[in-house]
Amino acid sequence: MELLLKNANIVTDKENYISDIYIADGIIKKIEKNIEIPNIKTIDIEGKYLIPGGIDVHTHFNIDVGIAKSVDDFYTGTVAAACGGTTTIIDHMGFGPKGCSLHHQLEKYHEFAEKNAVIDYSFHGVIQHIDNEILNEIDSMISDGIPSFKGYMTYDYKLSDKDMLKLSYKLSSSGGLLTVHPENNDIIDYLKNKFAAEGKLSPKYHRESRPSRCEGEAVNRMADITSVTDCPLYIVHLSCEEGLNHIKEAKDKGQKIFAETCPQYLVLDESCYSLPENEGLKYICSPPIREKHHQEKLWEGIREGYIQTVATDHCSFSFSEQKLMGKDDFRKCPNGLPGVETRVALMFSEGVSKGRIDINKFVEVVSTNPAKLFGIYPQKGCIAAGSDADLVVIDPKIRKKITKGELHENTDYTPFENIEIIGCPVMTISRGEIIVKDNKFIGQKGRGKFLKRKPFSY
Missing domain, CATH: 3.20.20.140 (Metal-dependent hydrolases)
Structure with missing residues (x-):
């Protein structure tokens, strides 16, 4: 599976920059400006934030x-x-x-x-x-x-x-x-x-x-x-x-x-x-x-x-x-x-x-x-070539209130009811697969994998 993300405002723990990201087989393969690859799924991030x-x-x-x-x-x-x-x-x-x-x-x-x-x-x-x-x-x-x-x-x-x-x-x-x-x-x-x-x-x-x-x-x-x-x-x-x-x-x-x-x-x-x-x-x-x-x-x-x-x-x-x-x-x-x-x-x-x-x-x-x-870096937690393509798009302009009716947690309340948020996730990508878009889960049950973590070395 291949995916190309265009015009992403990439944010890591150390830097911010605009770039494209090419993803294949669940892994980030290339991070460069103006990547052009024909005949693959392409999404324009339109300058929104892209975080690990x-x-x-x-x-x-x-x-x-x-x-x-x-x-x-x-x-x-x-x-x-x-x-x-x-x-x-x-x-x-x-x-x-x-x-x-x-x-x-x-x-x-x-x-x-x-x-x-x-x-x-x-x-x-x-x-x-x-x-x-x-x-x-x-x-x-x-x-x-x-x-x-x-x-x-x-x-x-x-x-x-x-x-x-x-x-x-x-x-x-x-x-x-x-x-x-x-x-x-x-x-x-x-x-x-x-x-x-x-x-x-x-x-x-x-x-x-x-x-x-x-x-x-x-x-x-x-x-x-x-x-x-x-x-x-x-x-x-x-x-x-x-x-x-x-x-x-x-x-x-x-x-x-x-x-x-x-x-x-x-x-x-x-x-x-x-x-x-x-x-x-x-x-x-x-x-x-x-x-x-x-x-x-x-x-x-x-x-x-x-x-x-x-x-x-x-x-x-x-x-x-x-x-x-x-x-x-x-x-x-x-x-x-x-x-x-x-x-x-x-x-x-x-x-x-x-x-x-x-x-x-x-x-x-x-x-x-x-x-x-917890022993999963740099496989997770960063945006770099060779890391898993786990990425989230955040739209900083969205303003709305948290309400239980919009959440997927399997309970009948949220302790954060009616708190207004400014900016929130609008897309979730897990190992190169879009599994959430506009608050709708579109992935498959059981697709998650167990992570064998490394000994402590922080």
Whole structure:
């Protein structure tokens, strides 16, 4: 299959220029001005932006959280991702049976994704417990293309500081990357029980049970633990100034520490938890959405390079059936928000169009840095001869409001309803194939391929 893109305003993490692109067999073959090849499909980009396909390194498809199963699987979730300008996802696998091996979940998730995903994909290993068998299995997981591993500091399968130390020693010598959900479990447990005893069970107490210092303390603790082992550390879904300050301090000392934030923490604030008619339940996620002053600090962290990526933590539940389980008790509401489809548009609009970041930084955090950190660069995340032809066209002139009716995520709401965006994706190309045009998915189910990722070397 051949494709010629004409008059593209190409944007990478480092440069902008006008050129044509010739694509064959799913690969970028040539980038030059005035390419002329007769009798092949040709599209005039008409000066719109052409960026590397978006890479969302934090999704949760097909996940079972015990009280509910997410409504997006690897088909609906990747269709939504593609329609939003994302051409690659890396999914955080859910917990398996107690005591299971790492490969148990890997095999299960291969079954979920194969024949369903419409874009390319990979997975993060999830560490539920630490023993010699798990530590010895890490090398074979890395050989199988899974070099990043998730550890939780809260929830049922939380890891102790001792376990985190053992894990980070192993990863530091094996070419692995430790990704961590940082929250102080004891603080959360105490406050949730305290509020429940006081009859404080509305959605706003979800936020108050997980204060920003609870996250900041956990980030600082993990920075200290990995400083002992020299293990690269990746903090997921950073939401607050306190955590960012600890990351800055560690990074300025030369530590290998990296951070991701999410659109919900950049554009929403804690007032959402006080909405009437149980609407606050829609926004229950962990960490929670913070007070407004944290937003600008996170944007500043992006501009200064302390936050390398913007992902979504997409974990979708229906409002009408699943989220409303928490109407009388926030603790019974499943944690998670949809967002895989709105990430690229929100980051372009809130970041580039509103002048918070330049367009090269936008490409860096939604595509290039994710590819570099997670072992798929330069196959993904760049526009260069020899790279996969994963490309997205953005029309910067489009103005519209986000509405659930226009989205493909398999849930009954979006937390970003009625937010106006200025500029959004209008075409998605995956390995040289146009799979989305004007918000319509035109690709094939199961066309996505598993990406065997390289060991950490950022």
